[in-house]
């Protein structure tokens with residue numbers, strides 16, 4: 401097993417992260433023991449970040465002490481792996497579905513680097529008192545105005561900090577050509593962010609791309 | 617001055633962005649979470665009245681800005697100011713960075729839990745509406761189906777007896793229509809010897825319009841049912857585990873919400889939905905009802921008639937405990953209640969194996 405990025409491992413089959421809460425699975429993933437340490441297999445069919453990694457993503461901006469704002473945390477599948485990675489950092493997890501949040505907080509309690517926030521990512525002022533300046537904004541909300549929502553949350557990101565987001569070309573406007581829509585989202589982001597990597601993850605998730613940028 | 621809301625307290629800045637004043641919060645996660653929740657809901661907390669006496673021109677919180685009729689600070693500026701003054705607020709309130717991150721986490725969890733409770737408590741009202749809508753849909757479906765029995769019955773009166781379910785009956789009329797077009801053996805046999813008359817294409821079309829409406833109403837009914845099943849298990853997980861989603865939803869609707877239901881004693885729980893029979897009892901002296909909506913539960917419904925009242929009473933007792941847990945904590949602990957209910961029911965069955973032998977002395981001879 402090799403450490404490909406800080407706290408991100410690879411073992412011929414796929415990526416893994418060191419389990420922050422040994423013995424506990426979050427979404428039924430495989431647990432692997434290596435040198436007496438427990439790792440959680442990172443399923444690319446369940447997590448878009450893992451699928452981007454499988455398809456050659458070269459930038460993983462997380463360090464063990466990173467602070468992350470995660471928009472659209474759902475039940476915490478991807479969050480749990482980032483939580484393994486930023487073991488001494490903090491992840492602020494914004495989700496607006498009470499149902500998903502209910503499932504999420506059970507897991508979140510066991511990991512002391514998670515802060516759950518039940519709010520609409522379009523209204524960042526509502527959760528401002530709970531936040532601090534972050535190093536990374538991660539977004540996966542599968543909704544219209546994805547780029548616009550990142551921009552609204554950008555004040556929380558430090559200068560030179562990274563954004564990572566999944567863009568679903570279809571959900572923005574079904575009647576328009578996905579390529580056109582994708583270009584428009586990238587243009588919107590480019591107002592404040594330099595795009596540094598784009599990975600087409602259509603192989604795992606239809607019509608999706610994974611985008612990394614840096615705040616100017 | 618500019619007001620900035622932080623977890624440690626309010627900071628007041630002058631226009632040179634220097635801190636003029638800090639109004640610290642009590643270092644208690646619950647108090648802070650309650651205040652933030654109130655602000656999120658757009659309610660200005662009464663203990664913040666001191667803010668009214670200050671000269672505030674700009675404020676980051678929308679609810680406070682609204683209350684003080686001052687301008688709202690854009691997020692961009694808010695975060696800039698905050699990162700400049702965070703260490704000053706920490707020093708003033710004597711909060712270490714460890715304490716601050718702990719506080720963030722604690723407040724966030726409490727806030728989410730409170731929000732989820734609020735979300736659930738209005739959800740129960742929506743569920744009540746849905747269950748009442750289902751009853752109305754059923755009435756409408758029955759009404760239209762009766763009309764179709766007569767109308768379509770001109771052409772093929774035998775079909776009604778062959779299909780048990782109203783919506784299925786109407787689906788057949790809407791999709792097939794002419795009795796000679798049925799492929800099902802049983803139905804086409806009946807069609808060959810039908811007593812019905814031939815009708816015109818126009819007549820059939822008009823009949824099918826109504827049948828389609830019933831089919832659509834059936835679809836709405838289905839989606840309402842799954843909405844209720846999903847919602848009620850989130851709102852009242854313990855009651856749902858005990859008696860299933862539909863009876864739970866009906867009880868909530870009859871009581872006017874989970875909160876009201878949680879306040880009712882078991883005896884009321886047992887009678888909810890029996891109001892009509894109760895009035896009849898009071899007015900005419902007919903037999904008093906022993907149970908309301910919970911009669912629909914198979915444990916009560918299928919019980920021997922002399923055990924029913926006792927089983928209903930036990931069930932109502934467990935249900936009222938479940939309702940209280942659901943309203944006050946939402947924690948899942950139904951297994952204990954289910955076990956207790958089962959044990960009690962078995963006991964009742966054992967102790968009351970035989971029907972009471974009173975009043976009917978003459979009965980044996982009559983046979």
Ligand SMILES: C[S@@+](CC[C@H](N)C(=O)[O-])C[C@H]1O[C@@H](n2cnc3c(N)ncnc32)[C@H](O)[C@@H]1O
Nearest residue numbers: 472474477478495496497520521540541542543
């Ligand atoms: C595709 S799922 C995210 C999956 C998750 N990132 C993972 O990989 O484990 C998208 C989530 O975003 C949430 N969402 C959509 N719009 C949102 C908004 N405006 N604010 C907060 N959450 C939102 C949805 O409720 C949903 O749970």
